[in-house]
Amino acid sequence: MTKMLNARLTEVPNVDLTLRRPDAEDGAAVNGLIEQCKPLDENSVYCNLLQCSHFAETSSLAEIDGEVVGFVSGYLVPDSPDSLFVWQVAVSPKARGLKLGKRMILDILHRPFAKNVRNLHTTIAPDNKASHGVFKSVARSLNTEFDTEIMFDEEEHFDGDAKTEMLWKIGPFSRADILPALASVA
């Protein structure tokens, strides 16, 4: 049975952390995790099942002592296969500050399928400081820069129902910088 973690993980010694590709059996747990991670849009379980199956290679799941505490979903941009698009980054409130968000992103970039990936894209709402912190930190560790531009506008695309999503384009980076970046947060 999955062990429940009641304390913040920074207060628990010797936790057993695993980063891995998700699989379909993780879909429901991922859905529950996303619900705990405001301001992320909640997805249908079906959406998370697709992320955990068809998009497993471009997604990463963090588990501590058997409990799902982190998830990054992504895909290769269809017209630009050297760019990984990160859709959502979610870390359980009790596991924040352990570099899990950053580690999961680097875990995906480090996989063999990503050998030709040179850019990381994501969208971030202008007021999401935590997300800014994660992606700035990834850019810094990969020794590269980032540019931003509007991708989905509050009025034009969301009809006033959601905040503007800024596209962050991080890169280009060198494959040689990924392993040292991952090692620095392991």
Ligand SMILES: CC(C)(COP(=O)(O)OP(=O)(O)OC[C@H]1O[C@@H](n2cnc3c(N)ncnc32)[C@H](O)[C@@H]1OP(=O)(O)O)[C@@H](O)C(=O)NCCC(=O)NCCS
């Ligand atoms: C954003 C989120 C994924 C960060 O997860 P995390 O594992 O705690 O972040 P990390 O420990 O990997 O931090 C990586 C960097 O981001 C910075 N960061 C993390 N949270 C931050 C915050 N609240 N404010 C400012 N910077 C923050 C860290 O300081 C670190 O920077 P450093 O390497 O320069 O020290 C997590 O807070 C979360 O799930 N939030 C709710 C959902 C969300 O907003 N997701 C992002 C949008 S897709």
